[in-house]
Amino acid sequence: MSRSPSSSAQRAREEVAARLRELRLDAGLSGRALSRRAGWHESKTSRIESAKQAAADADITAWCRACGAEGQTADLIAASRAADSMYVQWRRLHRTGMRRAQTSRIPLYESTSLMRVYTCTVVPGLVQTPAYAAALMGAITGFQKTPDDVAEAVAARMERNRVLHGGGHRFALVLEESVLHQRIGDAEVMAGQLGHLLSVMSLPSVSLGVIPHTARRGVWPLETFTLFDSVRVHVELLSAQVTVTAPGEVELYERAFAEQARAAVFGRAARRVITAARDALE
Known part of the structure; x- marks a missing residue:
């Protein structure tokens, strides 16, 4: 390897x-x-x-x-x-399809008190609609040339995402504004997804921020990563998922997330950015 x-x-x-x-x-x-x-x-x-x-x-x-x-x-x-x-190629992780990868993460999601997600690519899986997830997973399956179990994988992801509504968990999500404009599926799928983001923002356990194109920032756009409390990071590369557990590296990603969050807008300002992206679909 x-x-x-x-x-x-x-x-x-x-x-x-x-x-x-x-x-x-x-x-x-x-x-x-x-x-x-x-x-x-x-x-x-x-x-x-x-x-x-x-x-x-x-x-x-x-x-x-x-x-x-x-x-x-x-x-x-x-x-x-x-x-x-710690370094698993996506084709290996998805060798039997994508459903298994969704269900295998349920224990990790349920045991995490604070999950922090930064993405510059697509809407985080935690807050995807079934239609958006299906379009995205279909594209991934076609690109990776792995078995097609998209319907089952989407159902598993929606089941996994029930953690959003359970007690004892907090979620901090930071998206680049470009994520709101990158078409995954057709305009109807994107409109539904953006509307769902506006809905999710009302959950007391969720903090959702958007980094505007015009933001002044201390850290450049990075690869998508998820922090599980302060002990583990999943970094998504084109070819593989990298798991980081070394305390010094986890701390580095925590600092990076804090910097990205500082550049983001939240609350009403974030709603305006998301609503503008949805309106632009028309």
Whole structure:
């Protein structure tokens, strides 16, 4: 797997690689000796120890056996899988369709007290209408060439979004004004979506801001990201979702969200921007 654009993911891989190297050294084995026992070329050992190549489950099993440390196998495999999950290609995440990705996030959404979302691309999934979600998911499925289960995925997203109306949760959403003008679906779909945003703004648990085109800002438009409390960030790239958990990086995204929120307008001013976008559809 290629290196993640997130240092959190790469750091996790490096920690697994360092533990494997320590096992080899504790066993008194050279890289060549371990490679011979494991049955592969010495260069593979070097790539794994330098975190240039992720170790597969079978590689870790063979490595631990070669070092006489079979008791470490399960723990190292779990750590390797956790590192691997920090950078997940969308095609892998959607390999059986999009519904599974929606339902798998329900526990995370339900356990989060404060969710903060910034987007410069599309309306956040939390506040999408069924028609908008269907148009967007249809486009994603076609682009990624993954199985088409859009109807089921939309239903799962709407079920997941019930968290908006549950107690004990707060949601802060910041959108670039361009999001309001980017056509996902036809004019009727967009009008319904913009009207829904105006409706969602009245929920006591929701704070929704829009960054106007003319805003003076301290931070440039960034990739879409979601903060789950202060412990986890999901960053959406074209090819993959990156999960950030390193405290220093999470803090960086918190600062970025605060800067974007400072550039945004809320309340009546945000309503005016959204209403103007809806009127422009006519």
